[in-house]
Amino acid sequence: MRAWRALARAQGKTVGFVPTMGALHDGHISLVRRSLQENDHTILSIFVNPTQFAPHEDLASYPRTLAGDLKLLTSISLPTPDAAHTEPPSSLPPSSADRAAPSPPRSVSAIFLPSVNTMYPSGVSQVQAQQRGTFVEVAGFSHQMEGRTRPTFFRGVATVCTKLFNAVEPDRAYFGQKDLQQALLLRRMCRDLLLSHPAPERLHIVPTARAADGLALSSRNAYLSPAERGYATTLQQALRAAQSVWLSSLGREASLSHARALVEDARVRASEAGVTLKLDYVEMNDPESFDVVPEETTPGDGRPVILSGALWVGRTRLIDNLILGDERSIVC
Numbered sequence: 001m002r003a004w005r006a007l008a009r010a011q012g013k014t015v016g017f018v019p020t021m022g023a024l025h026d027g028h029i030s031l032v033r034r035s036l037q038e039n040d041h042t043i044l045s046i047f048v049n050p051t052q053f054a055p056h057e058d059l060a061s062y063p064r065t066l067a068g069d070l071k072l073l074t075s076i077s078l079p080t081p082d083a084a085h086t087e088p089p090s091s092l093p094p095s096s097a098d099r100a101a102p103s104p105p106r107s108v109s110a111i112f113l114p115s116v117n118t119m120y121p122s123g124v125s126q127v128q129a130q131q132r133g134t135f136v137e138v139a140g141f142s143h144q145m146e147g148r149t150r151p152t153f154f155r156g157v158a159t160v161c162t163k164l165f166n167a168v169e170p171d172r173a174y175f176g177q178k179d180l181q182q183a184l185l186l187r188r189m190c191r192d193l194l195l196s197h198p199a200p201e202r203l204h205i206v207p208t209a210r211a212a213d214g215l216a217l218s219s220r221n222a223y224l225s226p227a228e229r230g231y232a233t234t235l236q237q238a239l240r241a242a243q244s245v246w247l248s249s250l251g252r253e254a255s256l257s258h259a260r261a262l263v264e265d266a267r268v269r270a271s272e273a274g275v276t277l278k279l280d281y282v283e284m285n286d287p288e289s290f291d292v293v294p295e296e297t298t299p300g301d302g303r304p305v306i307l308s309g310a311l312w313v314g315r316t317r318l319i320d321n322l323i324l325g326d327e328r329s330i331v332c
């Protein structure tokens, strides 16, 4: 990894990085495409990180599909931005500049598949009290939203991403909006740790890729039975319902109550079909502090708000979110 990175630097090539846990889908591919557009090299890592899973969570069963992942990654190619922009209109004869050899299409340059021992030289435990070695905590930002149900999750994510960033030293890194709290927290971590690889403003958040019915793509969707899949869009529908109430300036609680009521209706229907739905949370939080927004906040205030939630569909925990307002004004 270090030799590959040193060569890219010596050649003056930029490196974009997409960290993943594998079981790749079109959401991951949208991050890869964005990186291919913006960097000379794109590197993707696949590492199922034990420390972000609590002992009762699904580390053992997490989908691992390496052969398919590698096949998918090697099939992606994108015209280089230069080649795409210099194509002459077809009615004109090519100029001498146009006749210069076109740049080859860009594809993923490298795939980083570290072992658990490489990533955790001091050993690894999913039990925080038994962990030894160096860990990274983003204090004050790891207990809200996802962190309330998964109190050790962001410590594991921040730790592994620090290590991955140190290994790859990317110029830019790409994360998905589906895991919005994770991406914002990592941006803050880069700022707090004065990282230049990537600099916080070069940690990019890519919109959530969705199935045709609106379900956010996720590796864990593979756990869903066909009957469960029929109810998996409930969370997205609930968030949309809350959004419409929010836009009528009825306030946080009215909006969230609407979402909860929609989930309750779906829960009753699902249970008649033998499918269990259980709402973990729906919340509205400030994108900078992650605090719950005050009840009196309205869309007219002009500050963006994170509307997010998690829903158990059978034994599968699905998450989703919407940014209400102008996401470009989110600073951290």
Ligand SMILES: Nc1ncnc2c1ncn2[C@@H]1O[C@H](COP(=O)(O)OP(=O)(O)OP(=O)(O)O)[C@@H](O)[C@H]1O
Binding pocket: 019, 020, 021, 022, 026, 027, 028, 030, 031, 174, 175, 176, 177, 178, 179, 206, 207, 208, 209, 210, 216, 217, 218, 219, 220, 221
């Ligand atoms: N639907 C999606 N759209 C855009 N980015 C996504 C999507 N799903 C995942 N990502 C992003 O891909 C990166 C790697 O995520 P990961 O490998 O955990 O996949 P995942 O589908 O989120 O898995 P999980 O089921 O564990 O949530 C993260 O930055 C994540 O936010």
Ligand SMILES: CC(C)(CO)[C@@H](O)C(=O)[O-]
Binding pocket: 019, 020, 021, 047, 049, 052, 157, 160, 161, 179, 182
């Ligand atoms: C960022 C990440 C790769 C860290 O393990 C993981 O949390 C993920 O895939 O979202």
Ligand code: BAL
Binding pocket: 052, 179
């Ligand atoms: N995409 C988030 C990884 C996790 O849930 O563990």
